[in-house]
Amino acid sequence: MPPMPAQFGLHYPLWNHSREAGGLLDRACGEIGIDHLTIPVVTGPLQQFRPGWFGDAPSFVTEGGLHFRPDSRRYAVAGARPRMARWLGQRAILEEVCEEAQRRGLGIWLWVELRRVPTLFEPERHFAQRSAWGDPAQPPSACISNAGFRELLHAVIADLETRAPRGFALPDLALDDLQPVPVCDAAACHESAAVDKAGEGSGAASLCYCPACRAVAAEHGVDAEAAARAVRVVLCDAGDWRVARVGDPVVERYASVRLAAGAAALHRLAEPLGAGRCMVATERLQRSPMAQPAGFPLRGALDGQALPPGGSSAYVGHSRFCCRSPADDRAAQAFVRDVSEASARGGIIDFFNLEEAHPRLMDVLRQAVRYARRGG
Numbered sequence: 001m002p003p004m005p006a007q008f009g010l011h012y013p014l015w016n017h018s019r020e021a022g023g024l025l026d027r028a029c030g031e032i033g034i035d036h037l038t039i040p041v042v043t044g045p046l047q048q049f050r051p052g053w054f055g056d057a058p059s060f061v062t063e064g065g066l067h068f069r070p071d072s073r074r075y076a077v078a079g080a081r082p083r084m085a086r087w088l089g090q091r092a093i094l095e096e097v098c099e100e101a102q103r104r105g106l107g108i109w110l111w112v113e114l115r116r117v118p119t120l121f122e123p124e125r126h127f128a129q130r131s132a133w134g135d136p137a138q139p140p141s142a143c144i145s146n147a148g149f150r151e152l153l154h155a156v157i158a159d160l161e162t163r164a165p166r167g168f169a170l171p172d173l174a175l176d177d178l179q180p181v182p183v184c185d186a187a188a189c190h191e192s193a194a195v196d197k198a199g200e201g202s203g204a205a206s207l208c209y210c211p212a213c214r215a216v217a218a219e220h221g222v223d224a225e226a227a228a229r230a231v232r233v234v235l236c237d238a239g240d241w242r243v244a245r246v247g248d249p250v251v252e253r254y255a256s257v258r259l260a261a262g263a264a265a266l267h268r269l270a271e272p273l274g275a276g277r278c279m280v281a282t283e284r285l286q287r288s289p290m291a292q293p294a295g296f297p298l299r300g301a302l303d304g305q306a307l308p309p310g311g312s313s314a315y316v317g318h319s320r321f322c323c324r325s326p327a328d329d330r331a332a333q334a335f336v337r338d339v340s341e342a343s344a345r346g347g348i349i350d351f352f353n354l355e356e357a358h359p360r361l362m363d364v365l366r367q368a369v370r371y372a373r374r375g376g
């Protein structure tokens with residue numbers, strides 16, 4: 001299947017819409033000519049500092065959660081329900097933005113980062129990833145081995161489907177990222193460039209030993225406690241524990257059986273449910289630009305054995321560009337060239353953190369998109 005032609009969009013947080021009433025959106029539509037908005041609707045804690053756009057109130061901070069009003073009936077089966085972020089109050093801003101997008105002829109992609117929503121862990125402490133010593137990850141991050149967490153993810157997606165999005169970005173569905181290997185800042189600026197580094201995988205300190213992971217290992221005849229013990233010994237002795245690896249075959253097997261199980265379980269999102277329908281078809285799910293396993297689909301899901309029958313690897317390609325104001329003309333030209341290269345591969349191209357950049361960056365974006373649309 002040929003790649004989908006490049007579509008350009010703006011990562012558009014709802015809290016900025018509420019403050020600025022569409023000024024940023026007007027300029028993005030009028031000057032860049034975007035095709036869609038990617039809206040973060042579920043996130044962990046975050047903060048933005050945006051003096052160029054919001055001079056009177058440049059700081060925005062949220063503890064995270066759902067940035068929309070959930071339909072509580074959809075969460076009855078899942079048992080747990082993450083709370084709405086407090087800034088939202090009683091407003092229905094997602095609905096407002098969806099309507100506005102429709103009026104402007106823009107598609108909507110919904111960005112769901114469920115694993116780090118803090119209110120998830122208050123009633124459901126067992127969701128959290130745990131180290132080889134049994135300590136919960138700090139700040140907490142949910143483990144995808146946990147079936148309850150996956151049910152909740154399905155409920156969130158079913159709830160959001162009522163807003164008729166083009167599809168979903170599920171960027172944080174990783175296994176074993178308790179201690180992510182640090183990626184250099186320059187590479188993180190354009191996330192596709194970070195693929196090779198992240199693709200090397202995480203070190204032993206990142207492996208999760210939560211009860212759900214231990215249960216998966218036991219089902220496959222792997223001694224989770226022996227694997228945890230081997231990791232503890234190596235980390236206590238390592239020069240740099242963040243990048244330490246363990247050559248022990250029990251640890252390798254512990255890592256691989258859980259990865260295959262987690263990948264297969266996540267793929268149920270895209271498996272046919274009956275009558276050819278599935279919850280979300282793969283062509284409506286974005287492939288995370290960050291390499292696997294730090295992204296969806298998980299590594300192991302596409303190499304044969306973990307791919308369910310009827311499953312497909314037709315995820316939407318995706319590149320994201322951080323909107324930092326370029327230091328000089330050369331940096332601006334490099335940005336334009338990088339966008340053009342990414343667009344040649346097709347798929348979704350998103351610009352993020354535009355609110356944090358100087359409003360003049362809009363000129364660089366306009367040039368980048370025009371140049372990319374002309375085919376470089």
Ligand SMILES: [Zn+2]
Pocket residue numbers: 128129130143144145146208209210211212213214
């Ligand atoms: Zn786990």
